[in-house]
Amino acid sequence: MSTSTPARAAGATADFLDTRIGASKLVKEFARKIFPDHWSFLLGEIALYSFIVLLLSGTFLTMFFVPSMAEIHYPEDALPVTMQGVQMSEAFASTLKLSFAVKGGLLMRQIHHWAALMFMAAIVTHMLRIFFTGAFRKPRELNWIVGFLLMVLGLVAGFTGYSLPDDVLSGNGLRITDGITKGVPIIGSYASFLIFGGEFPGVDIIPRMFTAHILVVPGLILALVAVHLMLVVVHKHTQYPGPGRTNKNVVGFPLFPVYMAKAGGFFFIVFGVLALMGATMSINAVWNYGPYDPSPVSAGAQPDWYMLFLEGSLRMMPGQAEFVVGGFTVPLNVIIPAMIVPGILLGALALYPFIEAIATGDKREHHVLDRPRNVPFRTAFGVAVLAELIMLALAGSNDLIATHFSLSINDITNTFRVLFFVLPVVTFWITKRICLGLQRRDREIVLHGRETGTIIRMATGEYVEVHKPLDDFERWTLVGYEAPRPREIEPAEDSRGVRRKGYRLDSFKAALSRVFYEDRIEPVTPAELAAAHSHGEHDMLPGGTDNVEPTALAGSGQDTGHTS
């Protein structure tokens, strides 16, 4: 048998690689590796692909951007007209040149900025997916932490990035950073000097942020992304509950060729969408703001969306919290909103997997995801934190709310101050009730089947709606979960009345566990289903024709002319 030339060349290449790096073993291990399929698994991919787009477009930008705060006058013959002759830093001037005199420069700037917003949005929604489906449970707690760090690094990358053009909008953002830094007790003014190389604004901050933005932070992100993905391979991907899915398998399609095409293609889709956004949607047109100057500021100024929660936190804090002790000033009106509130919210998020593990007392591995309704406490907690963050972001836009809806800024701010405490409680409670309600609904459906909209009249004259029972596959999705019970602890004293060591810790764990799992709905058992069948027979008529001859039929959407 003769082989074609390409096939021979491929064979030779394969042999070359295998004899040098053992490629056949890698192919054997990974080529047909199975990944499960679900749209929500694409969120993390969007983050990853946005990051690649950021690296590509960012590299383009570094070719032309000058990270210098040296003051120059913008040329009289260069676009835009409004900036001609204006005194500005080289950073700002090179941003203008990049936008107006470099072909494709404006496009790359806009793609870069949109990609940064998309990157953070994808990270946050990906985190929400992980959180609400319980994908962070053992063995993935460490990867949750890696992801959390990536989110924080994303914030830093975004902030250092949009501050680079040295425009008046981002400059005021830096000034706020300076003000917050100065508020740190004892070391505040030194910390400010440390960041700015002396007094604000100085001439060092742009080059320093440039190094952080193009080297340190992306380097860390790249390293952590590698760890993040490596751990996904080690753990194998989680899967949604469903027929055939267990904690011992992974069901889906092979990497080659299906995910090569789907995930690979998706990179191009993300890039394409970002490119179209950069082509058609103007973003951060810095020439409208002007170069940084410590005196002007624009009204309605806002940071990029992922920093809004911090801005809102700062805005709604009442000033009275600042105090002086022993002659030293402690500006709690800055420390609480800028450090303590985000610290608590983000800290709770980062540590949540470990807190839940204590409450559950569960040491098993979990690879099948939870449906959010089946974990009411977690879902409610997540929604409460999310609602708080959204509320803070809205508070960061209180001036825009005021101008757009002609409301008093003071009333809005005061409302947010109340909501800060009320909203998490209310959203927690409502979400938990919704979850429990949905679980009860699932039980109903399993026990009595789905409503068909078909009404039949029994021989006795009674009208009933026909319920269609679930098949085994449908049913499994609704009953294949566990409802953890609160931990039970051994008594404080043993049989001889000796106080047990570790009792207090155990009782703390039990109390935490009660908070998590006191309210729960157990999945339907086969016995319950059998019981429902036997006493509620008329509810379960398959198709409505087997046992009882219908005397009248009125389908909901297809009334065929029967009138009573």
Place this chain on the structure above:
Amino acid sequence: MSSKQTPAQGAGVGVRGRDSGTLERFENPGLHPHKPRQADINASAAKRAERQAVTLFAISALASVGAVVGYFMIPLDQTVASVRLSNLTLGVGLGLGMLGFGLAAVHWAKTLMSDVERIDERHDQRGSDETRAEAVQLLKDGAADSGIARRPLLKGAVVGALALAPLPFIVPLVGNLGGDWDVSKLRHTAWRKGRRLAIDPTDTPIRAADVTVGSIFSVMPEGLSEEEHYLEEKAKAVVVLVRVDPRELDENAEHADWAYDGILAFSKICTHVGCPVALYEQQTHHLLCPCHQSTFDVTDGAKVVFGPAKRPLPQLPIAVDDEGYLVAQGDFDEPVGPSFWERLK
């Protein structure tokens, strides 16, 4: 029926009751039977899917070529319109080139590649007991080879030297980062006795007579833009100048003599986190910081009436020189801007 035993089992495993013989939990029914797609059973549907994918690839290729042609055909000729057109051409070309390719690949995968679900086994992360024992033994052997347990002095020396080794890197780095570390600069601004107030940014000195009631100026020390560290000085020295009806002011206020005939000068740097307090509400005499909405009442010593700031804006004492120009009586009597630990020391 004991329900306590269920949590020990993995989800997806039916648990049989001990004596009843009935299931306590449902059993996982296994994979849903595969449902073939149109393209699996209908050759013309498969052909159609192939044509659709090829069309998308073709759109992608055309768009990519179009963008490159646009790069060479559209010059940037010093008009905003040319910048716009170039941006749009390159962006739409790049976007469609990418999008077409991606959609084609995904369409191919979804319609023509096998969608029969396959199963991989999972294995616990935990190593087997033998592996663990082996690992422990290896570590023990290694530790024994190193002799660290028998030589405590060596242990201490390693830790000590390792802790100190980074210092020659860290100390110069941190030491240089803060410049001259002279934080006392935060206490002073460029205002001196007799220094004229000038309009920002034109640097024109201001006559008291030219300031009408109800007006507001952004002000800096005259000639500041020619000085060294202009931006740093400006960041501290900017002032808002307002004139109110003198009857609105309390004549017996502590610093009544810091104003001149209803003309008041306050630091423009917010005492919250340092944004410029740039908005003035003439009717209420309120200065408003656009960043976090701290509101200051200029007729009441710029005290805070709302928002996250605690302290009033520092007031610059002003007077009028022989030629009728506004001048400072001296520097602010407190540090301007956001609070810091030692600001009152």
